[in-house]
Amino acid sequence: MPEATPMDEPLTRNGPPCPFEKVFPSQLVRDDAFFMALAYNQGIDAWRSDEVPIGAVIELGGEVIAAAHNRRDSSGDPTAHAEILALGQAAKAIGDWRLNEATLYVTKEPCPMCSGATLMARVKRVVYAVSDPKMGCLGGATDLNALPQVNHHLLITRGVLEQECLALLQAYFQLKRKEA
Numbered sequence: 001m002p003e004a005t006p007m008d009e010p011l012t013r014n015g016p017p018c019p020f021e022k023v024f025p026s027q028l029v030r031d032d033a034f035f036m037a038l039a040y041n042q043g044i045d046a047w048r049s050d051e052v053p054i055g056a057v058i059e060l061g062g063e064v065i066a067a068a069h070n071r072r073d074s075s076g077d078p079t080a081h082a083e084i085l086a087l088g089q090a091a092k093a094i095g096d097w098r099l100n101e102a103t104l105y106v107t108k109e110p111c112p113m114c115s116g117a118t119l120m121a122r123v124k125r126v127v128y129a130v131s132d133p134k135m136g137c138l139g140g141a142t143d144l145n146a147l148p149q150v151n152h153h154l155l156i157t158r159g160v161l162e163q164e165c166l167a168l169l170q171a172y173f174q175l176k177r178k179e180a
């Protein structure tokens with residue numbers, strides 16, 4: 001683990017600085033909005049390292065057992081999406097690849113790879129903020145969860161903190177386009 005940096009110190013590599021601040025939800029109400037706020041904060045960390053601002057956390061028994069953000073560019077690894085990294089962390093944390101009782105919170109609908117990995121990890125529930133009609137595979141572009149032969153099905157909740165997470169993504173791409 002790299003050393004923690006002071007909260008407001010930008011980790012920006014070369015991209016546009018992130019104009020959004022992290023949010024601090026009450027620890028007392030651990031609902032979907034609470035965990036999605038933590039995923040949103042991961043998205044801000046992604047932006048601060050000049051990555052597409054997508055974040056994920058995994059909850060088990062009311063606790064966060066994994067938190068990650070997209071690291072595709074910094075790692076040079078096409079599989080380094082927030083969800084994949086979080087699934088790996090979660091499995092390590094509980095010592096079991098089966099995440100049957102866990103909920104994945106992610107700021108954007110999972111892509112084909114991440115939707116597949118989430119199914120293969122037998123995650124109980126997926127909560128996502130923003131639908132992705134191009135690449136989303138849990139209802140946006142297609143729905144892997146609806147494959148009739150698959151014997152595990154995810155419970156899905158859509159649209160939690162949608163506006164906030166969408167604003168973060170849209171602002172990032174707008175500023176990147178201006179920069180280009």
Ligand SMILES: [Zn+2]
Pocket residue numbers: 081082083110111112113114115
């Ligand atoms: Zn993905």
